[in-house]
Each structure stands twice: as structure tokens, then as C-alpha cells.
Amino acid sequence: MTDDIKVAVGMRIKEIRLALGMSQEELAFKSGLHRTYISSIERGERNISIINIQKISRALGVRPKDLLP
Amino acid sequence: MTDDIKVAVGMRIKEIRLALGMSQEELAFKSGLHRTYISSIERGERNISIINIQKISRALGVRPKDLLP
Numbered sequence: 001m002t003d004d005i006k007v008a009v010g011m012r013i014k015e016i017r018l019a020l021g022m023s024q025e026e027l028a029f030k031s032g033l034h035r036t037y038i039s040s041i042e043r044g045e046r047n048i049s050i051i052n053i054q055k056i057s058r059a060l061g062v063r064p065k066d067l068l069p
Numbered sequence: 070m071t072d073d074i075k076v077a078v079g080m081r082i083k084e085i086r087l088a089l090g091m092s093q094e095e096l097a098f099k100s101g102l103h104r105t106y107i108s109s110i111e112r113g114e115r116n117i118s119i120i121n122i123q124k125i126s127r128a129l130g131v132r133p134k135d136l137l138p
Binding site for chain 2: 005006009047048049050051053054063064065066068069
């Protein structure tokens, strides 16, 4: 049960990133997070915090709530 | 900058909880989290994770995204 939100958020971030034609490196740079961390988030492996949700949403140009189910 | 999402999420949780006429104790019980943790989240002091966002949203009967700006 608890893993589904990690997977859902990871898929959502990847979906928006790819739609923007943005690489993981670029998203990492724009959000101030490490590329390997972005990669593990997208694989649904991270119980990410709201501050990092905010950093990623800003880098993608969407609202924080847009990254959650 | 980073504190604003903690405050926004805390206010949103409190707003929904009160609208439901639910006490912090009841929300704590329903979400499986400690009451003092719920209290500090509502004061905007916690960089809460998505799994805890999911637990609280289920206890409030809303979607996880409904708790974020």
C-alpha cells in the first residue's frame, strides 16, 4: 500500500519531464537535487518530502499538487 | 522559500480536519501517526513525506494532492 504513492509520484515526474523534453541531468540541475536521487525517485524508490516535491515542481513549472495522485 | 509548503500543507490539513469536525486525536488514530506529530505538522513545522501525506489524506477522506498547494 505505502509503495504505491512513491511509484505514482515517480511516474508522474518522469512523464512531465519527458513531455518537456528535459533530461534527468537538467531536472537535477534546475531542482538543486542530485541526478541519482532524481533517477531513484522516478523508479519509485523514494519516500520524498514535500520540500523536495516543491523543488521538483518548480523545476518542471507545475504546482506541487500536480506531482501527486 | 522552503518553509512555505510546510505551512501551506499544515494549514490545509487543519482546515479539512476542522471542516470534518475531527479532533487531532482522531486524525492521529485514523492515520496511524502520533498526535504530537499531527500537531507539529499543522503548525507548519514538518517536512512531511509522501507516505505520511497518503496516510493523512486517507484518514481525511481526500486525495493526497488535495493536501498540497
